[in-house]
Amino acid sequence: MKHIHQPLSIFRRRIVTLLVLLPALAILPFTAQAQDKSDAVHTVRIGYQKSSTLITILKTRGTLEKKLAPLGVKVSWHEFASGLPLLEALNVGAVDVSADVADTVPVFALAAGAQLTYIAQESPSPSAQAILVKPDSPIKTVADLKGKRIGFAKAAGAHYLLLAALDQADLSLKDVQPAYLAPADGRAAFEKGAIDAWVIWDPFLSAAQRQSHARIVTDGRNLADYQRYYLASTPFAKAHPEVVRLIVDELKTTGKWVKQAPADAAALLSPVWGLDAATIEQANARRSYNVRAVVPQHLSEQQKIADAFLTEGLLPKKVNATAVPLF
Template sequence: MFTRRQTFQLFAGAAAVLGLPSLARAQDTAKEFRIGWQKGGVFALAKNSGALEARLAARGVTVSWAEFTSGPPLLEALGAHAIDFGSTGDVPPLFAHAAGGDLVYVAATPGSLDGSAILVKQDSPVQTIADLKGKRVAFKRGSSSHNFIVKALRTVGLTLDDITPLDLGPPDAAPAFANNQIDAWVIWDPYYAIAAQDPDTRVLATTEGIVDSYGFYQANGAYAKENPTILAEVIDELRKVGTAAQTDLDATAAAISASTGVPTDITRITLGRKAADLGAILPLDAEIIAYQQALADEFYDLKIIPRQLNVADAVWQAPAI
């Protein structure tokens, strides 16, 4: 039986699954492709190199970029037709779909095993996850960190009701953490890697052994329906960019840093996380859909999202051959 990470090798050449053989049959009419991105990753490489611009130039399609600090506002923009495409962790799509946003899952990427962490101060009395009881814990509601803290607390028999949760995105949480206004911060890379360099910061726990998750590439539903082959070409190009980047991570770190402004040494740390792979962009198979459906069911049962979701209904279908 294949693990989810071995599954990537089965789909490394899966252009056919994404509909690329049928490109000639498409009647895509869009002349713009608007991307929402967060600092880092394959988007930074593609933006810096102009790979997507070059790929879509033959179609007369221009590319524009809008930066976001977290997944929830990115998907709000995506669902509202303000952008056409982007990627986030596993939780933001649940909130976006529950709110009625018009978006679809296009592809998935396995998350690194240790790319998020719960951070505390070196002199904090919090020594274990159980010690978070009654403490002020910051995380962005509706982000992948929301899932992480739920599951981390569960490992010690606690729930969100046992802490004082604070809904803070990275721009607000970082100074709050630095100024001791919160007791713990649940955060992802590159913000995690940046904060961890401060000798006054201690890593209480990482996602390893607690959350083994996926990130998702998503598109506006109407755009995906009307322009399927543009979307297929973009996914194919991002996979090529990511796969090439894995061959020289030092050079890749420098290239990403040039695009994001995050120091090269910090970026190199994020690229070296366990099981990190920029080229691992997968079609949504039954296993991945089942993972996301289980998460949707869990968040509904916990009353974190207001309605039940059927993930399969929001999975993009490639053009028919």
């Protein structure tokens, strides 16, 4: 009997163990599926500026929400005053994708060690930024800026335009009084006469011209190409290429629409920006809105920008601006 009871006891223990394990074994495939889903992106966080025309149109129309819904992806929107804080947010993981920023901004982010991927670029729009003075200002040329107080946003395209313009006039940033001001603050300082000149981009440029009759001393032609870049954090671009690809495709489509239907685009943006349609049409006419893939030969000016900022002591180290990952 002893020999019979012992195997039976062992058998019973195995049955009990199997009964306990069966529910756990049954849910293993579902647990694995749940883990796979937890790795998927549920919300793409997009950072943008007021001057991010194409993204603003997509946001207003709800286009990305509709296009990304079949992928189970939602969209959250995060507005920034200028490009530098936007890319800082991208670097620390506060946003996943950045709407267009001026070609200068990634240079500063790269100097800070940011992991960024260029996902698209707008072809040059050099006349979409300029150095402005009041209509009755005695300043007629860039050389007249010597000793003057000039407002501009740090690391913006306007920053490099000023450097390039001063260099052409045999001046440097040390020959003027720089005032780092976000667009809204710059406009207020310009109107009050707290600055002698303001370096700014559209649509703020067109608004100052039309509303305050501001005069252009020089724009970016033959000085700064002003190519605007769309970026994503490198980890996000690698993990979710299908989301990035869809966003870029919609940017391309929207850019073509703005050029083909300028009045319709201005009418759509007018209540969003709080500007009259004529001002918006003028601003949009200066931007290429030609969204294209970034290729190495498009990055030559990036290195010029990086070297110019390094020479002025504005970057902590030399940056290889052409070594950025491309989508």
